[in-house]
Amino acid sequence: MRIGVLTAGGDCPGLNAVIRSVVHRAVVGHGDEVIGFEDGFKGLLERRYRKLDLDAVSGILSRGGTILGSARLERGRLDEACDHAEELCGELGLDALLPIGGEGTLTAARMLSDAGMPVVGVPKTIDNDISATDRTFGFDTAVGVATEALDRLKTTAESHQRIMVVEVMGRHAGWIALESGMAGGAHGICLPERPFQLDKLCEMIEERFSRGKKFAVVCVAEGAHPAEGSMPYEKGRIDQYGHERFTGIGNRLAAELERRIGKEARPVILGHVQRGGTPTAFDRVLATRFGWHAVEAAHRREFGMMTALRGNDIRLVPLAEAVSELKTVPEHRMREAESVY
Amino acid sequence: MRIGVLTAGGDCPGLNAVIRSVVHRAVVGHGDEVIGFEDGFKGLLERRYRKLDLDAVSGILSRGGTILGSARLERGRLDEACDHAEELCGELGLDALLPIGGEGTLTAARMLSDAGMPVVGVPKTIDNDISATDRTFGFDTAVGVATEALDRLKTTAESHQRIMVVEVMGRHAGWIALESGMAGGAHGICLPERPFQLDKLCEMIEERFSRGKKFAVVCVAEGAHPAEGSMPYEKGRIDQYGHERFTGIGNRLAAELERRIGKEARPVILGHVQRGGTPTAFDRVLATRFGWHAVEAAHRREFGMMTALRGNDIRLVPLAEAVSELKTVPEHRMREAESVY
Amino acid sequence: MRIGVLTAGGDCPGLNAVIRSVVHRAVVGHGDEVIGFEDGFKGLLERRYRKLDLDAVSGILSRGGTILGSARLERGRLDEACDHAEELCGELGLDALLPIGGEGTLTAARMLSDAGMPVVGVPKTIDNDISATDRTFGFDTAVGVATEALDRLKTTAESHQRIMVVEVMGRHAGWIALESGMAGGAHGICLPERPFQLDKLCEMIEERFSRGKKFAVVCVAEGAHPAEGSMPYEKGRIDQYGHERFTGIGNRLAAELERRIGKEARPVILGHVQRGGTPTAFDRVLATRFGWHAVEAAHRREFGMMTALRGNDIRLVPLAEAVSELKTVPEHRMREAESVY
Amino acid sequence: MRIGVLTAGGDCPGLNAVIRSVVHRAVVGHGDEVIGFEDGFKGLLERRYRKLDLDAVSGILSRGGTILGSARLERGRLDEACDHAEELCGELGLDALLPIGGEGTLTAARMLSDAGMPVVGVPKTIDNDISATDRTFGFDTAVGVATEALDRLKTTAESHQRIMVVEVMGRHAGWIALESGMAGGAHGICLPERPFQLDKLCEMIEERFSRGKKFAVVCVAEGAHPAEGSMPYEKGRIDQYGHERFTGIGNRLAAELERRIGKEARPVILGHVQRGGTPTAFDRVLATRFGWHAVEAAHRREFGMMTALRGNDIRLVPLAEAVSELKTVPEHRMREAESVY
Known part of the structure; x- marks a missing residue:
């Protein structure tokens, strides 16, 4: 299998841990080839990518930021990508694309998925506001x-x-x-x-x-x-x-x-x-698990999905569900913080 | 209400955060009186306790260990406590007892509860091996x-x-x-x-x-x-x-x-x-929430229960369930860690 | 001996370590009595102080801030203190005063010393800009x-x-x-x-x-x-x-x-x-040594002096010298930082 | 100038900071070429080295260990190196060699220097026991x-x-x-x-x-x-x-x-x-300064010397002096630690 990975939106600690985990699982576990697109969806559209082997991800587990870079994409260019989704995959020989990002990225991922691209999303937000997952790494x-x-x-x-x-x-x-x-x-x-x-x-x-x-x-x-x-x-x-x-x-x-x-x-x-900076152990574990499960989902051809933490387990949930509403702090959680003097 | 709190078993970061939270919620939120027993169940049996007001728990949120001390209790003395559970509560004017501890402590808590003591347990183990909760603080x-x-x-x-x-x-x-x-x-x-x-x-x-x-x-x-x-x-x-x-x-x-x-x-x-040492933010939040919910449970008279994390929510689960089996690492979690080279 | 200690000026990590060290050395090493004035020189003028024994300084070594509080003093009140320096010492039974502070505090210390008060200063500045010492704690x-x-x-x-x-x-x-x-x-x-x-x-x-x-x-x-x-x-x-x-x-x-x-x-x-916050090990050691040597200086009656780090040794230097000029970054130190790309 | 650098003896946090600083100062400040020998003196004898340019040292300031590796050298091989010191330099085109290491390494450096090699040593020991310098990085x-x-x-x-x-x-x-x-x-x-x-x-x-x-x-x-x-x-x-x-x-x-x-x-x-692991700020600054001054010393052709911290300044001291005796804890420093209860 040939798997593409990219990071989009604001950076957050744990992105590199996902990338590393994807490479480890795909290359070592399945004998896949992994390529990383630079600067988010931009790199996908501009065919700017590099091969990611074990050496390329050596030592990045504990490093903040993203070795692939990240950038915003204008809406127009995303539409363009959607119009040529299958073509793009064919040209690049992509069997799966794993975009790692927040609400905007996952919405884009869903559009690409609807347009026929084999996508498994990995949620990322420092703000922890994606409703389909108990937690996101970086938070x-x-x-x-x-x-x-x-x-x-x-x-x-x-x-x-x-x-x-x-x-x-x-x-x-x-x-x-x-x-x-x-x-x-x-x-x-x-x-x-x-x-x-x-x-x-x-x-x-x-x-x-x-x-x-x-x-x-x-x-x-x-x-x-x-x-x-x-x-x-x-x-x-x-x-x-x-x-x-x-x-x-x-x-x-x-x-x-x-x-x-x-x-x-x-x-x-x-x-x-x-x-x-360096992600906490919690974020590294969560990011590593997300990467592992995204590769497994790709191999099971469960596309249009996103990895999510539910209790102690990683589940796949539809991208549509993931981006339907912002997860905000409910009233009962605010009350728990009120007696602190 | 008069609420007793004690810490038993091996210490772990977050114990003080629970104690502080219990005091804050009980005193500020309900106007309760809180007493802390020294050295676990020993202090209960030997009537060694002190009043815990806001000043007593000032500054302990970020401190490791337990300001109440902790000690092992021999089985014989626990049986003795069970025999006189109601008497003990009466004498001390206790409306609720909140023991914070691991498997042994929660088993003792269950015995005391069965013997008629109004108990709400708070789970604690550095090893994260209590099956009824997704996570324990300290881990x-x-x-x-x-x-x-x-x-x-x-x-x-x-x-x-x-x-x-x-x-x-x-x-x-x-x-x-x-x-x-x-x-x-x-x-x-x-x-x-x-x-x-x-x-x-x-x-x-x-x-x-x-x-x-x-x-x-x-x-x-x-x-x-x-x-x-x-x-x-x-x-x-x-x-x-x-x-x-x-x-x-x-x-x-x-x-x-x-x-x-x-x-x-x-x-x-x-x-x-x-x-x-200092607990992580995650452990402080979990410990604080456990303390808050234990006090609420006491006020709702949900005794014989234990606080537990399920997803993002704190739930009350029967003590019996909590100590029925050790939560060990399942096969599928081990597999996730295998492709790491 | 009866030794007074106070902290003045902006706080900085290590103040508590000095206070603790003064108490340990004075009480354990010499059998002295130590009192701590609250909120800097204000506490001295207003006779607001408390006895500091071993228990009073237990656990403060690693804590930031100052248990004695700190506050600015208007110039007028300082002059007042100078006018009654000996009287004040007599009334309080003070054999030595150890003010811990920055440039302003040490200048005040010098004025009090000139007015007859038995003073040993301890320098403190987060900015490291006191010329008589190689380093100050907090920095x-x-x-x-x-x-x-x-x-x-x-x-x-x-x-x-x-x-x-x-x-x-x-x-x-x-x-x-x-x-x-x-x-x-x-x-x-x-x-x-x-x-x-x-x-x-x-x-x-x-x-x-x-x-x-x-x-x-x-x-x-x-x-x-x-x-x-x-x-x-x-x-x-x-x-x-x-x-x-x-x-x-x-x-x-x-x-x-x-x-x-x-x-x-x-x-x-x-x-x-x-x-x-918690001072680094370096700052705790330096602060502890300053406290120790300030007490020794008091016992040797070396007043009008200040503790200073010179190489690896602690020396006593005249307060006059300490506050004569600000230690700024010399040209040759700037050059060392220039080749960094 | 062509400058060689190597790390020998037990590793300690700050080695990479020295290497980086040497490269920055030599390449940017002087237009030199820098080569790094692998695994200490072994790499020198076996001609195993690589060019170190700005990219080679990018991101290593905060990393523990040494990118050059470190290894022990048997005495026999050192003697061999001394016998061919000038020859070796000629062959490699070395104008200066900067060995970074502890007592053993500096002794070897001195022997090589005596044998005619243009050497500037940089002291390194986690134990802080080199007498010619106030402190060593890593400690x-x-x-x-x-x-x-x-x-x-x-x-x-x-x-x-x-x-x-x-x-x-x-x-x-x-x-x-x-x-x-x-x-x-x-x-x-x-x-x-x-x-x-x-x-x-x-x-x-x-x-x-x-x-x-x-x-x-x-x-x-x-x-x-x-x-x-x-x-x-x-x-x-x-x-x-x-x-x-x-x-x-x-x-x-x-x-x-x-x-x-x-x-x-x-x-x-x-x-x-x-x-x-990551060196403290203190160690990074000291290591960076040592590297800077070692390059300067090489350009001034002050060979047979070692960088040393004296107060706040970096000085060059003869290697002979540096390794003459172990710096142990003197009696008066022990006394300062005695009143702690």
């Missing part, structure tokens, strides 16, 4: 990085009687804020899923100080926003999902808390460090 | 420590053309070896669940060297053992599960590989570092 | 945090063909930028000590891309600024040292590089994570 | 790994009321034990430099327990040994330095402490994890 690493930052900030906040506002990734889904906030013991957690009440946040922090505590830490997703009227602000723009979006909620929230509570408040915007 | 931390060690050892092994044999925890279940072996890219993984073929292991390593690779790493669970006749050894003793047990499989395997393959082989026995 | 931890961030960012930068601009601490001295830049393999390093030439920076980055490299990382100290005319900017304010200061050089530099080079450039502002 | 990483292990072990020891005995590297010099012991807050530290008194160690630990403390941690160098008569033992063998040597002091000490004190004691032998 655990991001949560780990954010949690370590919260741990560090607590000690300095305490020494100076400060409020720390930590802005983490998560535009539409607040999983990173929820889990790093819980793991790092944040006293307030603000998610995109539910507008936060600034008054309540202030009240809780003031109560902490009144109990003799010397600091407070708030973990806020970049996509979080205050409830209407709860925080004076210039009206933000409306994004494609109909959510109001701000740039810099972390900075603005810190300024507002300082003003209201009268204690120093400092924002920390974690940014890209959350998506780089 | 992710242990796998992380072992994976970091494997990462470190690879570079030194490569520089000196050596074979490294890393012995990790796992007497009866090989989950730590499996996952750290996969995450750390071990070339051979030996689990207690299936006697390993020394010949096959040697063959695989020799093939690696013949391909120009300069090192090999083997990850072996402390409870792993060679297939009958595959490795000359003095007969080991038979343990309570009918498995043959050795002390020091890591040392013995390294010696044997060196002898057969003719390359330097070095054993590293990770030991107790796997169970100490 | 190694900050460099470690920044280096880990650079490591992480490289993988994500490479996957997306980006330029990353990492802003680290350092208003007047660029040690953190220099050492984390070298350790993290930054391709450009901008320090406060020497205005950077934007043209040269662009040229170097463009040359990298032209050699087929897929990313570049620039490490910039918060106090760095472009050479006159090299980067269009609104004139910054002039600070007390006569340096022109900007807020947000990281953000501005990223925007400028993107504009000129035509590749995506992203800023990451590390901020307070650099000064919080 | 800080090893201390970091050992300290993290001590941190982890304390929590588990405390939960179970145990004594932990951690054996770290250091056959003849106890620097790793001293600094990781101090940084990790070990209650007893045993070094090769001074036979330890078992009675005193027991007394100290018992006093701790009597003060209500629940655990103790002892950090012991692999080369430490008990004072004559203080611990019953089979007579060890005498090594080349006239020291009595044991295998497994960690195991034996744990057994003995358990027997005497009557508390569970567990040994942990850290082993090779101490010398593998």
